[in-house]
Amino acid sequence: MIRRFTQKMKKSNQNFKEETVKALNEKEEQPKELSIDLKQNEEVIHAIYDNSFDIVIRPFSASDGTKGLMIYIDGLCNTEEINENVLTPLMKDAELTTNNIDTIIEQHLTISEATKVHTFNELIEEVSSGHPIILFDGNATGCSLSVEQFEMRSVDEPEAEQVVRGPRDGFIEPLIVNTALLRLRIKSPRLKIKTMKIGIQSRTNVAIAYIEEVADSTLIEEAENRLKRIEVDAVLESGNIEEMIEDHPYSPFPQILNTERTDVASSYLLEGHVVILVDGSPMALVAPTTFYSLMQSAEDYYQRFLISTTIRWLRYLFLVIALTLPSLYVAALTYHHEMVPTALMISIATGREQIPFPAMVEAFLMEVIFEVLREAGLRLPKQIGPAVSIVGGLIIGEAAVTAGIVSAPMVIVVAVTGVSSFAIPRYNAGISIRMLRFPLLFLAGMLGLLGIMVGLIGIIVHLSSIRSFGVPYLAPMAPANFSDMKDVMMRVPKWAQNTRPRLTGESNKNRQSPQQKPSPERGGES
Amino acid sequence: MNHFQCKKILHRCRLLIFLSVLTLLLSGCWDRQEINDLAIVLGAGIDITDEGLIDLSVEIVTAQEGQEEEQGGAQTYVESATGQTVVDATSTLQQKLSRQLFWGQMEAIIMSENMAREGVHGSLDFFARQPQTRLRNYIYVTEENPKEVFAATPHLEVSTTKTLAELSEFQAGLNVTTLDFLRALESEGEHGVLPMVETLPQDAGKEEEQTDLMGNRAALFKRDKMIESIDMDITRGVMWLRDEIEGATVTLSPERSEGLISMYMIRSDVNFKPQIQGGTWKILVEAKSEDDIFQNASNLDLKEVDNVKMLEGELATQIEDRMRETLEVVQQDLQLDVFGFGETFRRKYPEKWDEVRDQWDEKFAEVEVDFDIETIIHRPGLSSEPTGLPEGEVEE
Amino acid sequence: MIEKGRISAMQMAILMYPAIIATGVLIVPSLTAENAGRDLWISPIIGSSIGFLTVYLAYKLHQYYPGQTVIQYSEEILGKPLGKAIGFLFLFLYLHLNGVIVREYAEFVIGVFLLNTPMQVIYGTIIIVCAFAVRGGLEVVARTALIFVPVVTFLIFVLIVLLINDLDPTNMLPVFEKGVTPALKGSIAPQAWFSEFFVMSFLLPYLVDQENGLKWGMTTAIFVMVTLSMTNLVALFLFGDFVDSILYPVMSAARYVSVAEFFEHLESVVMALWVAGAFVKICVFYYALSLGTAQWLKLSEYKAVVLPFGFLIIIFARWSGDNLADLKDFLGTPAPWYLLTFQVALPILLIIIAFIKKRRA
Structure with a gap:
């Protein structure tokens, strides 16, 4: 039965795939060549772009009297340039002949880039990229003009990866x-x-x-x-x-x-x-x-290497805290009471005296609230965001503790965990780590430290088993490569980064001349 | 059949199994114990009743929710129960409590003298075997009822146990953990010694309802039974010989001058050198003590090298006297090797040791003890000459 | 070939190290102390001779039949029926041994931490993660070990440093108080642990740098010897004559740590270490078992047998003793002979026959 089911599944899957692809391609199924007849071309183009108000289809007469047609998308091209460098020469130049596109491009169009188009598919693509097309009656070749100009934001500082020292240009959309x-x-x-x-x-x-x-x-x-x-x-x-x-x-x-x-x-x-x-x-x-490149920030390479190395180690520490602190707290509170020093234990016990929830539920609640606050603060307009953090963080936190719904140490634990997760420079890595906290929290609630350990082993087994484009995810720690650890365990100074990482840069190993360590004796004075 | 599809379905089945296992686990939490369902035991006292039952008393922390704006403080109280064994008593005790007894934070065990004289092995076993308690508990013997000791409310610390632990960590008195004591019990060439603790009588300047503790005497054991208690001076001597003394002060009145000089011991080191010559067993006690002068109530000028040399000599004699006095009581009268002499003989002369192994206590009393004491006085403190004395009266 | 992954000789060493010491560090001290008394630190040094011998045997056999595990070459050496029988014995040994390891692990966790938790849950959780890793293949197991082993070793070192104040080296004197016999007697248990090095024969065929196999194998044996001897010494320095009445001396030592009233009560750290170490150990034997079975049955891959063996291991763990005393009795007396027969005597037999065969050919 399973067999029949799978076969059926597979068949329907395949059918579906073929159908969609067909449907999607339908309009382009007829890759027609442009015709010599301008009228015919115009009809086809009208048919393709019916109900598209932003399409401009402008007929004109060239200076030798042939009918011409220009197609472009309003807003994607520089109309001034079209007027001056395309339409003016085409309509005014005396010795213009429309039967040879090459001569038109070479002699008349005063724009930098122009290419020839032969099919409707090419035409559509060029038009949608903001290149106006000119067609002439009696010529089956069109000409696409690179005069695109559209609105875009300027190159500015990357919002998600800020640095104190380092270049400020980030990628933008185009x-x-x-x-x-x-x-x-x-x-x-x-x-x-x-x-x-x-x-x-x-x-x-x-x-x-x-x-x-x-x-x-x-x-x-x-x-x-x-x-x-x-x-x-x-x-x-x-x-x-x-x-x-x-x-x-x-x-x-x-x-x-x-x-x-x-x-x-x-x-x-x-x-x-x-x-x-x-x-x-x-x-x-x-x-x-690799996993470790998610823990690196651009600035590591621009600050002094000792400082960068220290900060990297701090990040690893915060990674561990972000992943395990709430579960460790729960495990210590519900299973391993002796782990906590006596004085601290007494003060925690005092704080928890009136809390109605078990520690695990309390931790879970607070973690969820924290995630919600983070998400809400992130999505809201910039003006409201801070208000959410104030209401959520300060008021709810303070009131919940005063009202005896959660204990103060738990609020501290959740806050520290949250802050630690933000110390991971990659936002998406931070999120993964934060989400993995929850299963660990459950495991800690079930089996205490043993559960946490089992969870961590599971995570590490998973990390060791995945690869990214053939490179083991935990490289260069596992499998170990001591020379590559120069960029993981520490950040070696620029003059010592002589080789590329083994797993990606093996084909061209040396990246700079060795022995460039600066010292006073090597100074310029001599 | 398509291999890929089949795998996919198998994969789903496996996921299902995995999830159901997880759900099974979720119903677990077998050992979960919320922190506020615990009665945290700080210290335990063991006494023996007239009927021969174990009387177990524990000092328990009660977490008090503070009033508004005020930090909640910890308070302790004492609960006790009797039973045939310690565990028996625990279960009776547990019935009196609404919370689960938790032994993991325990720091001290107090045994009554009656109990100690009966033998402590059986009761201590509970504290060595039970997975929650640890071997670093400090053990004490008291002449009073342990309950009374726990009932003391010291001025400086929250609880009796805390006071005892702090006292031990200073090493003002002896400092013996469960492990140390059990190790001594197990050893052939050493007897156990435990510090004794007592409550101090009321004194001027103290609040009425508070009592303080002091532990500067010691109880000597033969195997697991207490034999005798020794007073403070002998205890100090035992501590010197066991090389456990720390931060001691020695006061002596130098020969060539009037008045007293007090010294603070910075460091000390005691070693035994065993020697068997013919039939005589000898121990050479090598002691080294480094001191600073803290008070000079004499008229001695401590800038003078000779004076310091003389003081060093006198200090050595003083220490030797103290040790001799101790040996007289412990070795001659009581015949209890609490110093580990036997152990040192065993280490150096394993064959000879084999012969006396069973009669060590008698042999111990015959061991001749010599002393080789080296003392160093490092500095005279911050003033060199006696303060407040006119120039002429200073002895150079 | 069934296993496509390749590891380096160093990775093998990092796998083998916890595969021996994980349970060794915890249980061996009290087993040796029973017989050796104050000489318990000498026993692992004597026992290590078996370790070196086993490594050499595994390597030599591997040299005779490169690219094959013991399951495969025993068939070549002894012919099909007898070879299959020997292969089955080895598989049974590893199944049983795995059960015993899992049992030791669970006994420790339950005895010290989770008194009320049913043993099946403890078995189940560790078997699930181990199966997960073993299915990932040799490379995954080796990489996971690479992450854990440095951490575990470092923490053991920290533990010893934290204890330094409480250690009394004179406890080890007199050495050889009653001659060499007690130390020799005590070395029987470490010998059993050292003979487990034979599981290396399942890893050797998959080395990238075959030539370093022997070197790293011996290095591991030395490290294991040093570790076992050192933990025994620490236990002795700390507990003196009391050491033989403690079930898990390393564990009790960790409980004894107290530095600055903050670094105290470290038993949970020991448990975390122990779980990580036991995980690697179980994985290595579990892997050998699964791979060996696939080779014995001539399957095209071993992943299919991993989960079923997980259940079998749990069953064997339950069978391996009625209670802790029974288990310890087994580990102390019959187990060494059992393990030595299979992992030392049998390989010696194999190597002799192989040698004669090669000579004739």
């Missing part, structure tokens, strides 16, 4: 700006950026950036293949791509790093990673990634 920002940082022609279009409806441009001869060729191939496999109707954010290409979809841990920072993306490129940029998303994806 892909073209983002790739330019990458080029600005890495000027070598070995920086390659390939693009492809993903999304049957959205036709989103997705770019894969890598540095040739640094990134492993199999990695690039794997990334491309995974991207090519995607068949969705739209890609609205790089998160959509991330979910389609990661190795372990059920894992709570992010296996692909996302960053808004151009310097972070560049540094990963230089270590042999692949960066995936998605048009319309300011978040670049970096693959492969």
Whole structure:
């Protein structure tokens, strides 16, 4: 029976897939060539873009008398430039002949980039990218003009990854700006950026950036293949791509790093990673990634290395606190009473005397309230956000303790846990850790410290079993690689970062000349 | 059949099994015990009744919710019950309490002298075996009823137990943990010694309802039975010989001058060097003591090297006298090896030890003891000459 | 080949170290103290000779038949029927041993911490995580061990440092009070633990750097010897003659720690360590069992047998003793001979036959 069921499932699955793809492609199923007859072309275009008020289809006469047609999307092109550099020469130039598009591009159009189009599919794509198309009667080749101009925000400081010291430019939505920002940082022609279009409806441009001869060729191939496999109707954010290409979809841990920072993306490129940029998303994806890179912040590399190393260790400590503190507290309070020093135990017991809940329920309640407050503060308009934290954090917390609903130590524990989780520099990693607190809390409530230990072992087994694009997630700690630990256990100074990480930069190991440690004897005076 | 699909379904089944196991676990919480369902025992006292029953008393913390704006404080009270064994008494005790007894935070055990003279092994076993209590509990013997000791409400600490633990940690008196005592019981060449504690009588300047504790005497044991109690001076001597003395003060009146000088001991070290020559067993006690002068009520000028040398000599004699006096009582009269002489012989002369193993107590009384005492006086404190004396009266 | 993962020789060493000491550190001191008295720290040093021998045997056999585990080459050495029988004996040994390990683990956790919790729950939780890891393959087990072992070792070290104030080194004197015999007698239990090194023969075929297998195997044996001897010493320094009446000396030592009235009552830390160590130990034997069974039955993968064996292990854990005294009795007397027969005598036999066979060929 199971067999029949599965077969049926599989069949219906396949049918469904084929049907949707067909439906989505339907309009483009007839990749018609442009016709010589302008009238016919106009009809087809009208049919494609019916009920689209933002489409401008403007007929005109060229100076030699042929009918012409210009199609563009209002708001996506620079109309001034069209007027001055396209329509003016076309309508005024005396020696214009419309039967050869090449001569028009070469001699008449005073704009930087123009390409020829032959099919309606190309035409549609160009138009939607903001390139106006001009067609002439009697010519089956159109011309697309790169005069796109659309509203975008300026390149400004990344909101989610702030630094005190470091560059302030972050990626923004248009892909073209983002790739330019990458080029600005890495000027070598070995920086390659390939693009492809993903999304049957959205036709989103997705770019894969890598540095040739640094990134492993199999990695690039794997990334491309995974991207090519995607068949969705739209890609609205790089998160959509991330979910389609990661190795372990059920894992709570992010296996692909996302960053808004151009310097972070560049540094990963230089270590042999692949960066995936998605048009319309300011978040670049970096693959492969490891658990430890989620614990690193860009600023680590710009501050003095001793300080960065200390801060890294603090982060590991806070990681452990964020994950286990509430469960440890519950375990100590309900199972291991001797763990707490006597004086502290007495004061906790005093505080808990009137609390109606068992410790685990109390912890669970407070943790949930904390998560709600965090979420509410995050989504609300900027003006209301602080009010929520004041009402939630101060008033509820204080009142709940005074009213004897929760105990003061519990509020402290929850607050410390919350703050610790914010010390993890990657927001998505912080969330994963915060969510894993809850199962640990239950385990602690069931079996005390043994439960916590079992939970932690489970988490670590899971972490050791996942890979990101072939790289073990816990590398370089497990499997151990002592030279790569230079960027995990500590942050070695720039002059000692002579080699690239083994698992991504093996093909081009040395990144700088060795023995560059500065010292007074090497100073410039001589 | 499609392999992939089949796996998927199996996967789902497995998830189901996993979830049901989790639900099973959720119904668990077998050992869960909320902190406010516990009666936290700080100290336990054991006495023996006239009928031969164990009388167990415990000092329990009661957490008091403070009044508004006021920090809740901890208070303790004493509850007791009798039974045939300690555990028996515990269960009777438990019936009197609305909360579960919790032994994990215990710090002291007080035994009555009657109990100690009967033998303590059986009762101590509970505290060594039970998984909650630990071997670092301090043990005391008292001549009074342990309940009375617990009932004392000291000025400085919250509870009797806390007071005792702090006293022990200072090492003002002897400092013996369950482990130390059990180790001595187990050892062939050493007898146990426990500090004794008593409540202090009322005195001027103290609040009426509060009593303080003092523990500067000691009880000597032969195997697990108490034999004799010794007074404060002998106890100090025992502590010197056991190398447990810390922060002691010695006062002596130097020969060449009038008045007293008090010294504070910074460091001391005592070693036994056993020696068997022919039939005589000898112990050389090597003691080293480093001191500072804290009070100079004499007319001695401590800038003078000779004076300091002389003081060092006198200090050595004083220490030796103290030890001799102690040995006289403990070795000659009581014949109880609480210093571990036997253990040192055993370590150096295992074969000879084998012969006397069973008659060690008699042999112990015959051991000759020599002393080699080295004393160093480091500094004279912050003033060198005696303060408040005219120049002429200072002895140089 | 059934196992596709590869580990380095160092990773193997990191797997083997807790695989021996996890239960060893806790139970061996009291087992040796019974016989050896004050010489209990010498016993692991004597016992380690068996460790070196076993490592050498496992490595030598591996050299004769590279890429094969004991289940596979015993067939080649002794022919199919007899080889299969030997393979079955080994599998049964590991199943039983695993049951005993799980039982030791549960006895400790329940005896010291969770008095009222049913034993099945303790068995179940550890078996679930172990099965989870074993199904992940050798690489996953090795990586998990890599994360835990440094932490565990470091914490043991911290524990000893915290105890330094309470240690009395003179407790170890006189050495050899009653001659060498007590220490020799006491070394029987450590020998059993050292013979467990033979489980290495299931890991050796999957090394990236085969040539380092022997070196790291021996290094592990030395580390195990040092660790066992050191924990015995610490127990002796702390407890003196009292050490033989304590069931879990390391545990009691941790309970005794008190530094600055803050670092005290550390038994929970010991339990956490113990759970992590026991996890690695169970995983190694569980893995050997599952892989060996798949090879014995010539299956294409071993994942399918992991969960069923989990249940079997729980059953064997229940069977391995009526109570703690029974279990300890088993570990003290028959177990060493049982383990030594299988993991030392049998391999010696195999190696002799293999040697003769190679000679003739």
